Amino acid sequence: MEMGHSYIHIPKSSFHEKVLNASNEHVISIGAGFSPEADSHLVCVQNEEGAYQTQANSMPGKTPSWKVTGGKLVFEDGLMVQIPPETMESLRSALREQTDFHITCGKNDGGEVHENVTIRWVDRTPAVNAGKSSGVDGRALDDVHSVRLQQDAEFELNGRSIRCTEVFYQLKAPDSSLAAVLSSCSAFQKEIALATCSTLTPHLAVLSSSGINSFSLRISTQADMVEYQAGSGGRLLPQRYMNEMDSALIPVIHGGGASVPQTAMDMEFVFFVTHAI
Numbered sequence: 001m002e003m004g005h006s007y008i009h010i011p012k013s014s015f016h017e018k019v020l021n022a023s024n025e026h027v028i029s030i031g032a033g034f035s036p037e038a039d040s041h042l043v044c045v046q047n048e049e050g051a052y053q054t055q056a057n058s059m060p061g062k063t064p065s066w067k068v069t070g071g072k073l074v075f076e077d078g079l080m081v082q083i084p085p086e087t088m089e090s091l092r093s094a095l096r097e098q099t100d101f102h103i104t105c106g107k108n109d110g111g112e113v114h115e116n117v118t119i120r121w122v123d124r125t126p127a128v129n130a131g132k133s134s135g136v137d138g139r140a141l142d143d144v145h146s147v148r149l150q151q152d153a154e155f156e157l158n159g160r161s162i163r164c165t166e167v168f169y170q171l172k173a174p175d176s177s178l179a180a181v182l183s184s185c186s187a188f189q190k191e192i193a194l195a196t197c198s199t200l201t202p203h204l205a206v207l208s209s210s211g212i213n214s215f216s217l218r219i220s221t222q223a224d225m226v227e228y229q230a231g232s233g234g235r236l237l238p239q240r241y242m243n244e245m246d247s248a249l250i251p252v253i254h255g256g257g258a259s260v261p262q263t264a265m266d267m268e269f270v271f272f273v274t275h276a277i
Contacts, residue, residue, distance in 0.1 A: 004114070004115055004116060005115070005116045005117075005118065006079060006115065006116070006117045006118070007117075007118050007119075007120055008030075008079075008117065008118070008119045008120065009120050009121075009122045009124070010030075010098075010119060010120070010121055010122070011121075011122055011123075011124045011125065012098055012121050012122065012123060013123075013124075013125060015095070015098070017095075017096060019095075020092055020095060020096065026085075026088070028088070028091065028092070028095075043055065079117070081103060081105065081117055083103060087103065091103075091119075094119065095119075098121050099121070100118065100119060100120050100121060101118070101119040102116065102117075102118045102119075103116070103117040103118070103119075104116055105117060127142065127143065128142070128143050128144065128145055128146075129141050129142060129143070129144055129145075129146055129168070130142050130143075132144075133234070134168075134216055134218065134231075134234070134268060135214060135215050135216030135231050135232050135233060135234070135270070136216050136217075136218045136229050136230065136231035136234070136236070136268070137229075137231060137234055137236075138233075138234030141168055141170075141268070144168050144169070144170045145168070145169055145178055146166050146167060146168040146169065147166070147167055147169070147182060148165065148166055149164050149165060149166060149167055149189065149190075149193060149269075151163050151164055151165075151193060151194075151197070152190075152194075153194060153197070155197040155198060155201045156201070157201050157202065157204055157205075158204075158205060159275060159276045160204035160205060160208060160273060160274065160275045160276075161204070161273070161274050161276070162197045162200055162201060162204055162271060162272070162273050162274075163197065163271065163272055163274070164193035164196065164197065164269050164270065164271050165270055165271070165272055166269075166270045167189050167193075167267055167268065167269050167270070168266075168267070168268040168270070169181060169182070169185075169265060169266075169267060170265055170266040170268070171263065171264070171265045172264040172265055172266070173263065173264050173265075176263050176264070176265070181261065181263050181265065184261060185261050185267070188252075188259065188260065188261060189267065189269070191252045192217070192219065192249065192252055192267075192269060193269055193271075195248040195249055195251075195252050196217055196245060196248065196249070196269065196271065197271070198248065199244050199245055199247070199248040200241065200244070200245070200271075203241065203244075204273055207241075207273055208273055208275060212232045212237070212273065213272065213273050213274075214232060214270065214271065214272045214273065215230060215231060215232035215237060215271050216230065216231060216232070216268050216269065216270050216271070217229075217230045217245075217268070217269040217271065218230070218266055218267070218268045218269075219266070219267045219268075219269070220265075220266050220267075221260060221261050221262070221263065221264065221265055221266075221267070222264045223262055223264070226253050226260055228245075228249060230242060230245060
């Protein structure tokens, strides 16, 4: 972003035409991640009169996402551009063809130009899980692939619930295929997640009161060895929880319905404890 000019960079490898197919005739919404290369970003703020406006914010440590829309909608931190129908159609064509597109912003009467917005296509591979770290020991998880986990069962007690939301896969052998690992691990990861949730459900209130609202369980596998650790905020969980998890995880690892993966890797399960208000 420069004075009077905003640039939207879209990686060619990550844009899907379903974004256009899912939008209606008058609105296109695009969600994107914060760029670590930027020295400022756009945030939505409310003024004293209660109206919302977008302004630049260069404060460190703030990493919101932004959305671009073409109608009168509530929008998150970022930029809203309202354009006439003929410009919208040209924009759709440019997005489909992955060509750069320039939008001049000003008053409808054709007066002074106040802002320019340019969409650029770039040959950039989006970072995978950039900035994420392990709850077990704080180890960086940048470029470590993960999958979202759909949990079938609900584990809730006294208004608190626990759920596994994501599993990170860090392969240790250079010739290992992530696709092959994922297809062979689906049943195993589900059993591990359910066993952990079931075991810790009676302790949700104590976990929350101790400030443990999220934690990670890392299972390391090799051909003849399986070990695991659990931690939150880079520190291992208290031993009393590990003792109970032993009783639940060991049967799954050594005698469960799903076989233990033979690939050398670390599987890191991410759990969240929530409290209904």
